[in-house]
Amino acid sequence: MRTWNIAGSLRVVPATENLALLADPVGKALADLATAGEVGVAEIDPELADTAEFCAAYSSPLTASANCVVVAGKRGGELRYAACLVLATTRADVNGVVRKRLDVRKASFAPMDTAVELTGMAYGGITPIGLPDGWPILLDSAVAEAPELVIGSGIRGSKLLVTGAQLAELPGAEVLDGLAIPIPE
Template identity: 45%
Template sequence: MTDPVLTALHDLEHSVVPCDPELADTAAFCQAYGYAAEDSANAILVVGKSAERPMVCCVVLATTRLDVNSAVRKRLGTRRASFAGAEETIERSGGMQIGGVTPFGLPEDVPVWVDAAVMTREQVIVGGGSRDRKILCPPSSVAALPSAEVVEGLALPLPPASASR
């Protein structure tokens, strides 16, 4: 059985980085393996709340937050949008789990929208399709996917941490 993630990466510059599945979530991974949050990109599946339930994979830096309620919803052309749940993520991504979602190897009908800020990094680390690996690559490898489109303003800066009382 071929691995759709590795197949999609075949001709693209990348490295596969193994990781402990318990440390797959972004903050834990960066802390445990020494990657900067600025170089970590989250691949997030979003679905439109309509009968068709359109799905998109949004790739944003971990130091930003995906603008689901405005930018993504408007681009999807739906009145409402939300993060795909765990079950729908597995079903519609070809078996990927939350914490391991990657833009590489998704079904052809799932577009990939890459926030323009991702393209400013020298390299990014993204999910690897499962919780036991990540993919380290230049942003150009993500943008080279046939269904990828770089989008300005897909993500917003994270709000400053609230002061401790």
């Protein structure tokens, strides 16, 4: 198992050997990932799963955390979904880049209950690994280029440690420049 510089006080173990720390769809998808043995997982307090609280509690840098959001849009009566992954210091350009990529008139965050039902993952733990077949996984270029990232594991009780390159190789992954925009201060 590699050493993760961003781990802070986390105890990182191989994800493939600790499937109980992953949502079922994440564990199943991990088996198909060529570099699955290099993915780390760390158990955390589920009450500290939200990014800012997690980073503060476990001394993991906010700049190395990425958030995954499920976005929906409608075109001709057809609902189209995508997952967007951006660094935690930014937000996804939902009504610009994402709307255009989905080819819909308006895009918005999917309702929490819909996102949970469709992904089989817990809200606040949704991750790009294990999403439904056919969903585009839109990665900001800064995410794809990151040497180390902390992302959700599908549950609120753990986090995955991955590289941007691993995420860029997921089925359906697309790297988009300008997907992330700064969070207004």
